[in-house]
Amino acid sequence: xxxxxxxxxxxxxxxxxxxxxxxxxxxxxxxxxxxxxxxxxxxxxxxxxxxxxxxxxxxxxxxxxxxxxxxxxxxxxxxxxxxxxxxxxxxxxxxxxxxxxxxxxxxxxxxxxx
Amino acid sequence: xxxxxxxxxxxxxxxxxxxxxxxxxxxxxxxxxxxxxxxxxxxxxxxxxxxxxxxxxxxxxxxxxxxxxxxxxxxxxxxxxxxxxxxxxxxxxxxxxxxxxxxxxxxxxxxxxxxxxxxxxxxxxxxxxxxxxxxxxxxxxxxxxxxxxxxxxxxxxxxxxxxxxxxxxxxxxxxxxxxxx
Numbered sequence: 001x002x003x004x005x006x007x008x009x010x011x012x013x014x015x016x017x018x019x020x021x022x023x024x025x026x027x028x029x030x031x032x033x034x035x036x037x038x039x040x041x042x043x044x045x046x047x048x049x050x051x052x053x054x055x056x057x058x059x060x061x062x063x064x065x066x067x068x069x070x071x072x073x074x075x076x077x078x079x080x081x082x083x084x085x086x087x088x089x090x091x092x093x094x095x096x097x098x099x100x101x102x103x104x105x106x107x108x109x110x111x112x113x114x
Numbered sequence: 115x116x117x118x119x120x121x122x123x124x125x126x127x128x129x130x131x132x133x134x135x136x137x138x139x140x141x142x143x144x145x146x147x148x149x150x151x152x153x154x155x156x157x158x159x160x161x162x163x164x165x166x167x168x169x170x171x172x173x174x175x176x177x178x179x180x181x182x183x184x185x186x187x188x189x190x191x192x193x194x195x196x197x198x199x200x201x202x203x204x205x206x207x208x209x210x211x212x213x214x215x216x217x218x219x220x221x222x223x224x225x226x227x228x229x230x231x232x233x234x235x236x237x238x239x240x241x242x243x244x245x246x247x248x249x250x251x252x253x254x255x256x257x258x259x260x261x262x263x264x265x266x267x268x269x270x271x272x273x274x275x276x277x278x279x280x281x282x283x284x285x286x287x288x289x290x291x292x293x294x295x
Contacts, residue, residue, distance in 0.1 A: 019192055026199030034237065036210060036253045039199065041231050043192040063140030070137045080231030084238040087251060091210075091239050102209040103261055106240055107247040 001105035016050030019043045032097040033090040037083040045079045048072070127163055128154045147179035176278040183274065198254060209255040210239055213268045215283045217276055218246025225279075226272045233271065236264060 052068045059065065075082030090096060093108065109111070135150035136142055171252065198206050215226060220243065227238045228250055240249040252264040276284050 022192075022199050026195055029199055029205070034239065034263035035150045035206065035253055038237050038251075039195055039252050041237060042188065043199075046188055054286050066137040066140040067185065070134065073166050073211040075230065076232070080228045080238065083231055084227065084241075087237060087239045100205060102207055102255050102257065104194065105212040106210045110253035 005057050005060070009054045011054075012050045012057065013054035016047045016052075016054060019047030019050065024048060031100055032085050035085050035100075041079050041083040045075055048075050065086050127158055129280065131157060169279070173277070174280055176274070180274045180278045184229060184233070191233055194254065206254045207256060207259050208251060208253045209250050209264070210249060211261055211265055213248045213250055213265055215246045215248060215272050216269070217272065217280065217287050219284065222272070222276060222280070222284065223248070225275050226268070229275065230268055231273055233267070236268065 020043070023039045023043040026043070027036050030036045030039060049072050052072050056065045056068045059068075132147070132150040134155060136146055139146045157209065188229035215223060223241060223243065223246060227241055230236050230248065230250060231238050237251045237253070238248060239251045241247070242249070250264065250268060252261070255261055255264065273288055276288055280288075
């Protein structure tokens, strides 16, 4: 039983680490800020969740697992907000590669500034 | 907002804060529970939350459907971004599209925006609260067909969220315009 849990933990930790690596590569290779925020919002969050699951399977104590659950929940809630804020600031200051956009429907309807 | 609704919102907020407090302690004892309730009341008195109205109710089966599809989407999204990151070739093209949501409540706008950012290819750039419109940046789009597919995907996601936690009135708002555009 312990061995099975350890193997599962190792699989989760390694695949989580690989996803975070892919997110890092995406940060370097993607052309503009909006595309890069995709990398921080998705593979990064899933990678973190997998690492947390791996830690939980290895630690197996209630105190640690509740903390890991909180870390995961707050990552899920805050990562999209952070990506939205950075993306919005980038758009409003014109840091967008327009030559790579197929269409830009925000340009026609600029929302009121708050 | 009626007093009854306000009391209900406050109870939901206290319950959420107490849950976080209990998870931080990692133990469920009468002392941590009482401490959490006291602390939650103090926090809500000192930092009043904006009035986010939760008018709907929780429906277990649609919530399970939403969670399952959300996890699948999160996996797909991560795989897609990872592939776009490591494949050789030119940088991926993208688009910014406007998606007018059918249910314009603050809670629905927020939840849909959060979920959209974690599913394949899409990220919120701007949210117009007045008209209930989300402006979504879509990665890996190559033409008008892809744009329409992304728009339909966001509307699908909204429908799943409303079915899971929306009120009867919000569910009704989905239907008349529910036909594919």
